[in-house]
Amino acid sequence: MQLANRVAIPLRTLTLPEQTPEQQSIIVFHSTGSSNSQLSRPHSHTFFELFFVEEGEGWYSIGDRPIWAKPGDLFLLAPGEVHDPSGLDDATKWVVGFSAEALNPTRAEADMLLMLPDRLLNSFVQTENARTKHYYVPTEIRSRWLILLEQLKSELCDRGFGSTEATRALLILLLIETARLAASELPESKKSSPQARPIVKQVLCFIDANYRNSIGLQEVAKEVNLSPAYLTDMIRRETGKTVLSWIVERRMTEARRLLLETDLAVIQIAEAVGYCDAGYFSRLFRRLNGTTPQAWRVMYRG
Incomplete structure (x- = not known):
């Protein structure tokens, strides 16, 4: 299949929306169809992003590498990476964007690899091969992913007692699931050594x-x-x-x-x-x- 030629559009760098202090470090976006024109064209972020396809198919590009995406596909983006999700405008998808403050409010972005258990965020690190950050969530565990995403979205919307702590805990659980998925697809020769x-x-x-x-x-x-x-x-x-x-x-x-x-x-x-x-x-x-x-x-x- 061939990607259609597109008119060049100025590249945008998006930041997390300004909210209250306890909200500004994470967003959860669930959509069927595109409801944000900035998100539906080539752009980059100042934050980390997890992009999960729930239903539908289409092209998703990281840099200049187009990938045909289908239900269960997961894409990980580090700050500054250019990507184009417009080929999935009609798909049902989840987008989780977060900065270092979402995990630990005292840390900077450069410290994220130090904050959590072994290899938890390595899968987000920029590489030369876009496919190393393209994973597939198997059908048998997909319901667990959807529950975590729904709970995360609910906590951000409700903002009840303990929501900040619950949001952080749910994000960590989601990242643990992501790290496990990445580790399971990594060749044994490339896995991290304890030393x-x-x-x-x-x-x-x-x-x-x-x-x-x-x-x-x-x-x-x-x-x-x-x-x-x-x-x-x-x-x-x-x-x-x-x-x-x-x-x-x-x-x-x-x-x-x-x-x-x-x-x-x-x-x-x-x-x-x-x-x-x-x-x-x-x-x-x-x-x-x-x-x-x-x-x-x-x-x-x-």
Whole structure:
């Protein structure tokens, strides 16, 4: 089958809708047919997304990779990943969007791999192969998924006593189901080793504590007493990203916070997150966030 040619549409980056403080970190969207034009075209998010097809078939694209989706298919999106669900406009689907605060209000996005049991969120990490984040929920367990999704949606709507805690617990259960599904489809040779996870945690903690300084692969490898080559292979295998990617991501997270919450000049922000060259920082920020630091500040403050 061939995808129909489409007129180019400006790419949008969506954020979680502004709600009360306890609501702003998660959304649940259940629909038959498209009821949001922003969601029914190529776009990316500043948050994580779980997209589950309940009924119907159609094309779903991650980046430039189209996949024919059917009932039971599950797609996982990390922040910043471009995807196009418009081929499933007429399908019945569930969308769960969440940020780090939904799991732990004191954590940043770069810390998510440290927050929960082994491999719980690894399946969301960006990879070169879109199919590694495309899973199938078998018919025999699909009712359990639908119950969890319905309960999650109900808690968000009702907002009764303990709803914040219940919402977090239900999201964690849903992510555990997702991680189990991902682990069951992963070749044995690619599964995480028990020895690797403490090193991943140590690497991410070191980056969090030192990203403001001039650090790179050599400094991180020295901290964990491994060769740069071996560490590079391990971190890429365990998380889907390189050590340098994690450093840049942590710096960009802090840069966005400073742009939003302070009036510091771009050159000051660049220095605050570890870049002595403000021009290089601005070019890198634009490549990763789609616009310049100053334009990002104006857009999000507006």
